[in-house]
Amino acid sequence: MLRLLYGEHGGALLGYALRLTGGDRAQAEDIVQETLLRAWRHPEALAGRPVRPWLFTVARNLAVDAHRARRARPPETGIDERLVALPGSDDIDRALESWTVAEALAELSPAHRAVLVQTFYRGLSVAEAARVLGVPPGTVKSRTYYALRALRLALEERGVTTP
Template identity: 80%
Template sequence: MAPTADERLLRALYAEHGGPLLGYVLRLTDGDRQQAEDIVQETLLRAWRHPGALVGRPVRPWLFTVARNLAVDAHRSRRSRPPETGEAALAALPAGDDIDRALESWTVAEALADLSAEHRAVLIETYYRGRSVAEAAAVLGIPAGTVKSRTYYALRALKLALEERGLAP
């Protein structure tokens, strides 16, 4: 398919003025090539949208004026917004949201409260305080075998209570 008249005009403008225009805009944007290319593209797009502005006058000064105005607008726009911080600012933020963990902990505490006093006491001594079976037996004043069996049945009851609350698989 043959290019249309508009496409030919745009290609001719870019071929004749693209290089000098990009060099000019690079100086305006302090060497930011991506921004300079965007401004050149927008300048040529405006020339394509307003072909009447190019008739009867030199084209290059018009293109350079449009590009300069776009660069000034972009600069003002960046100054009016807060500066972008990049990845370093994200590293300074807290690692994660602990609200899920807090809610889970709260649910486990509620499930523990629903257990019998004997089951709750055994779990607190063995799991939360980290005591051995013999130490828990001494603290609770019950035989070690009773600590073992209560721990077994307390864990089953706790698992059931957590499943009812949607926490256990």
């Protein structure tokens, strides 16, 4: 029954709910879902009458109720400017991770550190890094490989696990 109701009236009901909610699709979908749920729970209300007007009336009543509930709710307070200035846990975590990576990079050989700085931090291609470092591109590739292995080992020694 519910599938048949949705198949026949779902599109029109969603369009009507979208107009009622000012284009808020999530709220409109909630209204359609609740309307169909009420039709399923009360099949006697649909017996002997046209279905679509009943569905549209229920949808309108749900939209009005939702609007009134939002208006009756006290307004939210503003954001405390002092709290905005405090760093969040993400900022602290990012700073600690950066510090750990910097310490691990400092343990690498100068050649390995230089190749990682050129390729990862400056975003140069292998050919560009080879020109900057004055080495062949193949050397940049092999140094990058071994530098990443050494960096992973240094990070694991510090307790940083790889996903």
